[in-house]
Amino acid sequence: MTIFQLSLFIVAGIVFYLFFKQLFSGNHPKRGVDFEAKTADEHIGGISRPDKIFSAPKEDQQPTRIETLLQMADDAVAKGDMLEALKALQSALIVDEKSTEALQRIGYVYLQIKEYDKAKEAYEKILLLDKEDDLAHASLANALHRLGQDEEALVHHERAIALDAEYAPHYFNYANTLYDTGRKKPALDAYQKAYELDNTLVEAKKMIGQLSGGENEQ
Numbered sequence: 001m002t003i004f005q006l007s008l009f010i011v012a013g014i015v016f017y018l019f020f021k022q023l024f025s026g027n028h029p030k031r032g033v034d035f036e037a038k039t040a041d042e043h044i045g046g047i048s049r050p051d052k053i054f055s056a057p058k059e060d061q062q063p064t065r066i067e068t069l070l071q072m073a074d075d076a077v078a079k080g081d082m083l084e085a086l087k088a089l090q091s092a093l094i095v096d097e098k099s100t101e102a103l104q105r106i107g108y109v110y111l112q113i114k115e116y117d118k119a120k121e122a123y124e125k126i127l128l129l130d131k132e133d134d135l136a137h138a139s140l141a142n143a144l145h146r147l148g149q150d151e152e153a154l155v156h157h158e159r160a161i162a163l164d165a166e167y168a169p170h171y172f173n174y175a176n177t178l179y180d181t182g183r184k185k186p187a188l189d190a191y192q193k194a195y196e197l198d199n200t201l202v203e204a205k206k207m208i209g210q211l212s213g214g215e216n217e218q
Contacts (some may be wrong), residue, residue: 009044066095066102075104082109101124107139111146119143134163138170145177153177156193168198184211 063071069092076085084111092102107122123140126133141156157174164170175190188211195204 054061066092066099067097070101070105072110073102076106077109085109086113098125098129100129100136102192104135104139107143111139112142114146115144116143120147132163134160134167134170137163138173140179145180148180150177155179166197168201168204170195171197171202172201175204179207179211187211 006106007180022185066151072122073085073088073092076082076088086106089102089106089109092099093106096102103122107119107126110116110119110122120140120143123136123143126136127140130136130206137156138160141160142154144153144156154174157170157177160167161174171194175187175194178184178187178190188208191207191211193205194201195208199205
């Protein structure tokens, strides 16, 4: 081996040493997750249910960008940080403005922070994509009720029940709107149906007792 070849060998060895030292040192740049929304008024929402869960990536697959953002939103909601969830969901809707999973979640967040008009808009977008989404009908009804649009809310409650007559919360939410509008007898019937389908709904049981105990019925 010539002196020149020996010098090249030594230089190459030094380069490889420095490269692997940097690689395993933990000091190399790491890719972060940036979920800062680019718009302030995009629209998580709705009521979740055990038999209508959102899809999750397989363990051997890397989550997509939108799956990562949805998970970040779910984690933020679990911690009670609705503003953090909102930012993640706004970014998710930039990625896919027609994502019903993101729209359901953001509608829920808007309900929690009492931005009912935006919640209504989110659920209406879902129904434009799928008019037979019972959860969207039920959630839209809840938003409309909070906006004082009770007659329209009742229509969507009834549509949700027609689409899934075995889901107790649909009857419970319907009963709440009926009760608030003074329709005590149909409210009692709806509370009873909710409790019949799910006897863990203690509030339904409480309202059944209250309405059966002598309040004026209409």
